[in-house]
Amino acid sequence: xxxxxxxxxxxxxxxxxxxKTTETSASNKGSVAIFTPSDGxxxxxxxxxxxxxxxTPEIQNALIxxxxxxxxxxxxxxSDTLDTQSRAIQDYVVGHVTSQRTASSSATSTLxxxxxxxIVAPVVASDNATRQYGDxxxxxxxxxxxxxxxxxxxxxxxxxxxxxxxxSDSASPTPTQSxxxxxxxxxxxxxxxxxxxxxAAERLVAALRLAKSAGMHVIVVSNSIQxxxxxxxxKMITAREIGILQAKQLVSKLAxxxxxxxxxxxxxxxxxxxxxxxxxSDSDSAGDAFAKExxxxxxxxxxxxxxxxxxxxxxxTLTASSSDSSWNKVIFDARKDSSAQSALAHRLxxxxxxxxxxxxxxxxxxxxxxxxxxxxxxxxxxGYTGSSSDxxxxxxxxxxxxxxxxxxxxxxxxxxxxxxxPTESSNDDSDSTGSTTGKASSAWPxxxxxxxxxxxxxxIVDGQQWMTALEDRKGMATDLAHAVALLNAGGxxxxxxxxxxxxxxxxxxxxxxxxxxxxxxxxxxxxxxDNDYITSAQAGL
Numbered sequence: 001x002x003x004x005x006x007x008x009x010x011x012x013x014x015x016x017x018x019x020k021t022t023e024t025s026a027s028n029k030g031s032v033a034i035f036t037p038s039d040g041x042x043x044x045x046x047x048x049x050x051x052x053x054x055x056t057p058e059i060q061n062a063l064i065x066x067x068x069x070x071x072x073x074x075x076x077x078x079s080d081t082l083d084t085q086s087r088a089i090q091d092y093v094v095g096h097v098t099s100q101r102t103a104s105s106s107a108t109s110t111l112x113x114x115x116x117x118x119i120v121a122p123v124v125a126s127d128n129a130t131r132q133y134g135d136x137x138x139x140x141x142x143x144x145x146x147x148x149x150x151x152x153x154x155x156x157x158x159x160x161x162x163x164x165x166x167x168s169d170s171a172s173p174t175p176t177q178s179x180x181x182x183x184x185x186x187x188x189x190x191x192x193x194x195x196x197x198x199x200a201a202e203r204l205v206a207a208l209r210l211a212k213s214a215g216m217h218v219i220v221v222s223n224s225i226q227x228x229x230x231x232x233x234x235k236m237i238t239a240r241e242i243g244i245l246q247a248k249q250l251v252s253k254l255a256x257x258x259x260x261x262x263x264x265x266x267x268x269x270x271x272x273x274x275x276x277x278x279x280x281s282d283s284d285s286a287g288d289a290f291a292k293e294x295x296x297x298x299x300x301x302x303x304x305x306x307x308x309x310x311x312x313x314x315x316x317t318l319t320a321s322s323s324d325s326s327w328n329k330v331i332f333d334a335r336k337d338s339s340a341q342s343a344l345a346h347r348l349x350x351x352x353x354x355x356x357x358x359x360x361x362x363x364x365x366x367x368x369x370x371x372x373x374x375x376x377x378x379x380x381x382x383g384y385t386g387s388s389s390d391x392x393x394x395x396x397x398x399x400x401x402x403x404x405x406x407x408x409x410x411x412x413x414x415x416x417x418x419x420x421x422p423t424e425s426s427n428d429d430s431d432s433t434g435s436t437t438g439k440a441s442s443a444w445p446x447x448x449x450x451x452x453x454x455x456x457x458x459x460i461v462d463g464q465q466w467m468t469a470l471e472d473r474k475g476m477a478t479d480l481a482h483a484v485a486l487l488n489a490g491g492x493x494x495x496x497x498x499x500x501x502x503x504x505x506x507x508x509x510x511x512x513x514x515x516x517x518x519x520x521x522x523x524x525x526x527x528x529x530d531n532d533y534i535t536s537a538q539a540g541l
Contacts (some may be wrong), residue, residue: 021287030115030488031073032063035089036221037123037135038078048369048451048470049533050134052078052121055473057120060482064518069485082123082141083196086204089120093211100214113215115488121221121479122204127274127287130333132370134451135222136471138238139286142226143198201226217487219480229504232493234480235513236471239290241298242367245516246448249467250363251301253388253446261309267363268313269298271327272371293329298365314359315347340366340374341381349382358382363446369456369468372449376464379444386444387463451535452519458540460521472514474531479512 039053056076063069077092079085100113117452124364130137185242205228208218212231220230236246254265271291299322305311307320334341348359361384366372444464449456452470459465475498483493493499493510502511519527528534 028115028487028489029067029069029073030111030117032069032075032119032484033092033117033118033490034059034074034076035085035092035120036076036078037085037121038080038133046370046453046455048132048134048472050136050451050470052135055136055477056472058473058477059480062477063484066478067481067485068338079089079123081200082204083200085120085123086200086207089118090203091206093118093207093214093216096216097210097214114217116215116489117217117219117482117484117487118208118211119219119221120204120208122223122225124223125286127285129274129287130271131289132272132334132451132485133242134470136236136473137242138221138236139223141201141223141227143201144194145198198319217484219484219487221480224504227505229507229509231487232483232499232510232512233502234476235502235511237469239293241516242296242469243294243365243452244301244439245469245518246450246467247298247301249448249518250365250446251305253466254363256305256310259305259310264310264312265305265362266300266312266314266360267365267385268315268344268361269302269318269365270294270340270343270371270375271295271331271367272339273331274333274335276333277328277331286302291331292327294367295330296324299324299326311455314361317347325342329361334371338374340371341378344375344378345382349378358384358440358442360441360443361445364448366390366447366449369449369451369453369465372447372465372468373453373459375447376459379447379464381532384442384444388444388446388466415448452528454538457524457528457538460519460524461540463521467518467520469516469518470533472517474533476512476514483510483512 034056036052036056039051056078060074060076063074064071077085077088079088094111096116124139126139130139165288174206205225208225208230212218217232218230219232219234220228221234222236224233250267254267256265259265271294273291274287275285301321302311306313306318306322309320313319318326322329336342337531344364348361364375366375446466447464449465449468450470452468456465456468461469479498483499485491486493494501498514499510499512501508503509517527524539529536529539
């Protein structure tokens with residue numbers, strides 16, 4: 001399916017077409033063709049803010065409203081498969097190259113190829129787990145040469161949209177493998193899917209190379225393409241960076257640098273995958289690659305605290321002897337809506353005698369908001385009370401709401417923990433640290449996430465979830481639109497602060513990137529509300 005539109009009909013908030021002047025006319029600004037994956041249908045608000053349906057209109061608005069492009073010179077095409085997308089791009093490029101050649105032999109006035117830019121975010125495969133991070137996550141489109149088997153679209157990080165329950169999102173489905181009566185994978189069908197992927201990918205590369213050779217500019221967004229070097233690459237957050245981001249939040253909010261091994265913090269790491277953790281037959285999948293990279297980022301930050309005894313895992317899934325290869329100890333099957341709840345209950349919910357007695361837990365790195373929502377639901381079920389804001393007695397829910405509505409600031413200083421863990425003889429039943437030799441605690445832990453799911457925002461307001469994060473879509477759209485305007489005008493894009501040189505397939509490429517926006521109750525107003533990412537109603541206010 002292909003849906004082709006122009007900016008004036010797709011943009012969320014269409015702006016009036018700028019007055020045509022010598023500086024802002026379409027003939028001077030040139031044209032832009034945007035090709036992105038389709039998002040499918042969203043049935044609820046249980047979906048992240050990092051979606052193509054949100055970013056694409058923001059790019060269009062920035063091109064038209066800020067950079068002065070005419071609305072009819074900015075077109076978009078969305079596709080639900082790589083095959084469909086590659087054909088659409090091929091038709092566009094061939095049509096424009098043919099038009100240019102015709103125009104060069106006549107007196108017809110037309111745009112020069114150097115005034116045309118193609119922006120493409122390749123459609124890539126994803127699974128139930130990687131969809132949970134949203135569409136705007138870095139992933140690579142790779143395949144094996146045509147005629148070889150076991151080709152796949154893989155990544156070192158991931159992409160796509162929300163949960164399998166709430167969306168049928170942008171990326172094309174992972175090729176289905178059929179089985180015979182003995183349960184054996186049908187290699188013929190797998191090879192056919194691999195061949196189809198390779199054919200579509202090679203068609204895409206050929207079309208983009210033709211565009212560049214004709215003088216057009218090509219900008220690749222989020223998902224790099226094997227064997228192709230664009231004029232610019234727009235880099236999205238990687239799996240490793242998502243892991244690092246959340247791990248650093250736990251280091252800061254739990255004050256791990258001042259924690260002692262005599263009174264360690266207790267942290268659980270939960271990474272979703274789309275398989276049974278005990279079945280490693282598909283350990284080379286894109287989902288497993290994402291999980292490995294995410295854990296590598298987490299461990300690069302938290303590993304030293306586990307090794308020093310300052311952090312323990314209540315479930316013993318991670319220990320002082322754990323390493324980067326321990327990623328498979330913290331994964332869980334996320335193919336069901338209740339998966340995160342079941343996984344957490346298994347780790348925390350039972351004593352050796354099978355009793356439901358909450359163990360002490362100070363932090364849970366939940367990887368994304370879909371997992372975080374299951375975690376907070378299970379914490380309530382297990383009897384944990386309070387909120388993550390309880391780490392600072394000065395913070396109250398009314399104070400959080402007051403800050404969000406602009407009334408006053410929140411102080412985030414944390415009261416220091418004692419060096420020694422409380423013992424069974426302690427009379428302080430409100431202790432939030434606990435120990436393996438001391439009393440268990442039902443105090444609510446710090447819960448992290450990613451994706452800024454709309455229906456999770458109220459959980460951040462009421463303190464059940466500490467933080468989330470999302471791509472700086474609006475800032476990225478503004479800078480991308482400016483880069484397009486500079487390219488079409490023959491200017492130097494490298495003058496932008498957000499643009500650097502990166503290496504892709506051994507070649508230096510201009511790379512545009514923005515730091516992810518980290519959102520907690522203390523800055524939700526300034527980051528999300530003031531920038532129109534969400535409304536006050538969506539924040540539960």
